[in-house]
Amino acid sequence: MTQVPNITLANGVSMPAIGLGVYRSSADETVHAVSAALDAGYRLFDTAAAYGNEAQVGEALGRKHIAAADVFVTTKLWISDYGFDSALHGFERSMRKLKLETLDLYLLHQPMPNEWERTIASWKALARLTAEGRVRAIGVSNFSTVLLQRLIDQTGVVPHVNQVELHPFFAQAELRATHARLGIATQAWSPIGGVTRYWGDKPDPSRNPLTHETVTALATKYGKSPAQILLRWHMEHGICAIPKSVTPSRIAENIDVFDFSLEAGEIAAIDALDSGVRSGPDPETFDTTTIKRTIED
Numbered sequence: 001m002t003q004v005p006n007i008t009l010a011n012g013v014s015m016p017a018i019g020l021g022v023y024r025s026s027a028d029e030t031v032h033a034v035s036a037a038l039d040a041g042y043r044l045f046d047t048a049a050a051y052g053n054e055a056q057v058g059e060a061l062g063r064k065h066i067a068a069a070d071v072f073v074t075t076k077l078w079i080s081d082y083g084f085d086s087a088l089h090g091f092e093r094s095m096r097k098l099k100l101e102t103l104d105l106y107l108l109h110q111p112m113p114n115e116w117e118r119t120i121a122s123w124k125a126l127a128r129l130t131a132e133g134r135v136r137a138i139g140v141s142n143f144s145t146v147l148l149q150r151l152i153d154q155t156g157v158v159p160h161v162n163q164v165e166l167h168p169f170f171a172q173a174e175l176r177a178t179h180a181r182l183g184i185a186t187q188a189w190s191p192i193g194g195v196t197r198y199w200g201d202k203p204d205p206s207r208n209p210l211t212h213e214t215v216t217a218l219a220t221k222y223g224k225s226p227a228q229i230l231l232r233w234h235m236e237h238g239i240c241a242i243p244k245s246v247t248p249s250r251i252a253e254n255i256d257v258f259d260f261s262l263e264a265g266e267i268a269a270i271d272a273l274d275s276g277v278r279s280g281p282d283p284e285t286f287d288t289t290t291i292k293r294t295i296e297d
Helices: 027-040 054-063 084-098 113-131 145-155 173-182 213-222 226-236 248-255 264-271
Strands: 006-008 014-016 044-046 072-077 103-108 135-141 161-165 185-189
Touching (some): 027 248, 054 072, 084 103, 084 113, 103 161, 113 135, 135 185, 145 173, 213 226, 213 264, 226 248, 226 264
Parallel strands (some): 044 072, 072 103, 103 135, 135 161
Antiparallel strands (some): 006 014
């Protein structure tokens, strides 16, 4: 079973450097994926109210009789629950589904710049949950440098984590520099570039970091899969990665990236693949007027 190193957050909380994401995993798939991940050595699990599978993450953890102190669970507040009181309600709903007393990391799922006062109110609610000891660390997802600074300026509370689309085709170097300056840990969703293939009305299979010759050549050199090369690239940059898979063999493969290192020139070669083009949704236009989904109790 692979032993995963930790990243220390600004408040001293330790977060595993790699974990399992369950976005787009069905209820049954989630239970089996989390179980397989636990067997492979994963201890970080990332879900969200909007994913519809918080209960299944909790179920899998319960089946394996894993103590809460031995795993690191992240979930996210959905935009329909933004606002101070509604955020607290959304948190309690998620905790019931996860069957947890304390949450390791709670994130705002989107910045909602067009509904900014609701975003600010929600962030203040998350700060209260931290002060009360209900949450060990808090953060945001999909925030830009400008929006991070606005959030901090208006509340005085610096996120511990910013979870963003990040892979070699969209490397977010400037945002990562902001994180380093502010003491925010960078966490990558879609770390092996899956979003380049599934998002939008007409996904382009050719936009795939896994098949780029730079990556495949390194995979051949090291006797690793292209996914392992990309995940190792994240590790070399100190980025926490949460790859999603429901296939036990791939789940085990994705965590097996701590027995080799990339050379500086190889890291730079992968860095050079950055197109600066986002493949996922634009956080600047994400709000409750464009996305109508709500979360049921």
